[in-house]
Amino acid sequence: MxxxxxxxxxxxxxxxxxxxxxxxxxxxxxxxxxxxxxxxxxxxxxxxxxxxxxxxxxxxxxxxxxxxxxxxxxxxxxxxxxxxxxxxxxxxxxxxxxxxxxxxxxxxxxxxxxxxxxxxxxxxxxxxxxxxxxxxxxxxxxxxxxxxxxxxxxxxxxxxxxxxxxxxxxxxxxxxxxxxxREEPPPAPAYCATDEAGPEVVPHLLPPPADAGTGPAEEKHRIPTPKEIAAALSRPPAHPASQLRWTSEQRPAANAADGASPGDALPTLAVLTTAEQRWADREEDITSVGGDPSEVGQVFARRWVARLGDESRLTPLLAEYPRIPHRLDAELLRYAARFGLLTHKDEQIDEHDRYAIRAGFWHEISTHAHAEPPR
Known part of the structure; x- marks a missing residue:
């Protein structure tokens, strides 16, 4: 030919x-x-x-x-x-x-x-x-x-x-x-996760550990591990954004006794999705969704809110910001894994992806709620 x-x-x-x-x-x-x-x-x-x-x-x-x-x-x-x-x-x-x-x-x-x-x-x-x-x-x-x-x-x-x-x-x-x-990004502030979703919708700054000023420069500008985030959250907040909880497993203190919260009663996307919608979702994933971490979080949240129907049901979720109910968060991360996100890179889970995925989720939720998430 x-x-x-x-x-x-x-x-x-x-x-x-x-x-x-x-x-x-x-x-x-x-x-x-x-x-x-x-x-x-x-x-x-x-x-x-x-x-x-x-x-x-x-x-x-x-x-x-x-x-x-x-x-x-x-x-x-x-x-x-x-x-x-x-x-x-x-x-x-x-x-x-x-x-x-x-x-x-x-x-x-x-x-x-x-x-x-x-x-x-x-x-x-x-x-x-x-x-x-x-x-x-x-x-x-x-x-x-x-x-x-x-x-x-x-x-x-x-x-x-x-x-x-x-x-x-x-x-x-x-x-x-x-x-x-590729331009080298400037060093991020200590314990700061970048919100790739757009405007300042999600607060990110966490207080550094007590010895943050004594370590090498590269240690002061890295993303914290989940244990370090938990340790930071256990201290009295020095800044409103120190309330940030990226770990969905951490329950609000008021509900620690029964281990549940109002947000946990919300249905997952899988429960709300019909077989026809599931097929259409896969088609969109293949042809339209690029796979940027923030974009993936937004797409997931957009589908979930649309199928939830009554946006007033978002109130329990917003009340727990920035914690995402455990079942919903696990489903969000499984969805992100389809795009090759969250894979092991140099033997470690990519925490940058986790931050961006959840930031994208909250960015979309706040858009539908017509307000910034509570701080």
């Missing part, structure tokens, strides 16, 4: 771009406009091959193969198919498994079925050499694209370069059209 296909090894493309722009291959150091990157890949592929694009295959890895927010946004873009390998921890670092094998299989199938006349490979891994050779044997022209190497280094297998029919370099100017250096 007179069409072209682009196969992208995301680990290579984004890692090499990070090396070029910041001197290290950490993808966390760069900001990627994925829609613009896909547009630029498509335009360049069609221009250099002289053929219309069939599809861009994006090969990447994810923890437990659960797509990240970026991967979710990518897979709903036109003419983009995302293939995920596993992200596992080995010898103290994260490594991807199955990505090379998936690229090899896809390349061989496309060539064998004559689905395209030209294929563009954005990779540097020599393990793809057999697939490249097989594609050429089926009559497919292979274009190999490299990311401009940092400091003159060579970042592709020499065997791949030798076997390719055409080779092009994506230079710094091309890369920075869609990939930029």
């Amino acid at each position: 007179d069409r072209c296909v682009v196969l992208v090894d995301a680990g290579y493309l984004l890692g090499a771009a990070a090396s070029l722009l910041v001197g290290e291959s950490a993808r966390s150091r760069i900001e990627v406009d994925h829609a613009e990157l896909i547009r630029r890949l498509r335009e360049r592929a069609e221009r250099e091959t002289g053929l219309p694009l069939l599809r861009i295959y994006w090969f990447d890895a994810a923890y437990e193969r659960r797509p990240t927010p970026d991967q979710r946004r990518l897979r709903v873009l036109p003419r983009v198919t995302v293939r995920l390998g596993a992200l596992t921890r080995a010898e103290g670092r994260w490594v991807q498994k199955g990505v090379d094998a998936a690229m090899h299989a896809e390349l061989s199938e496309l060539a064998r079925n004559r689905a395209c006349a030209d294929v563009v490979l954005v990779t540097g891994d020599g393990d793809l050499l057999p697939g490249m050779t097989a594609a050429k044997d089926y009559g497919v022209a292979v274009h190999l694209w490299a990311v401009q190497a940092a400091d003159g280094d060579f970042n592709q297998s020499e065997d791949l370069v030798a076997e390719a029919d055409e080779r092009r370099v994506l230079d710094r100017e091309w890369i920075t059209g869609a990939i930029t250096v």
Whole structure:
């Protein structure tokens, strides 16, 4: 068929771009406009091959193969198919498994079925050499694209370069059209969780521990652990926002005797959702929800309030702000886990995600209640 296909090894493309722009291959150091990157890949592929694009295959890895927010946004873009390998921890670092094998299989199938006349490979891994050779044997022209190497280094297998029919370099100017250096955020105030939901709807500041001024700087600007939050809450409040309780299990003191509160009587989203609504929710999750932690909290709260019906029933919930009833909070976090949030990162649960998810929930609740949550 007179069409072209682009196969992208995301680990290579984004890692090499990070090396070029910041001197290290950490993808966390760069900001990627994925829609613009896909547009630029498509335009360049069609221009250099002289053929219309069939599809861009994006090969990447994810923890437990659960797509990240970026991967979710990518897979709903036109003419983009995302293939995920596993992200596992080995010898103290994260490594991807199955990505090379998936690229090899896809390349061989496309060539064998004559689905395209030209294929563009954005990779540097020599393990793809057999697939490249097989594609050429089926009559497919292979274009190999490299990311401009940092400091003159060579970042592709020499065997791949030798076997390719055409080779092009994506230079710094091309890369920075869609990939930029991520700005380092300024140090947050001690024990402050950022509200990504928008205006100052949810208070965040917690009083630091008594010895906060004696530790290293990085210790004073980290997110507190649940135990540290509980310890802070046990002290007399030095600031109104010190009432913050992110742990849904902590019951209000007035109800400690019976272990329940009025908010615990509110129904969960699952109870309020019909089978038809459940199907529609999944469709929306796949096609519309990007997976940003704050966005996930807002989407969950919006559905729950809409199905709750009478917004006056929010009164018991608002009275317990910022505690979310335990069953509802557990359901909220399970929902967030679908988007790859709250997974283990460097052997720890990502507390930033928890803060943002719950902040998004309260932001949406306060909008429907037409008032800021009680402080």
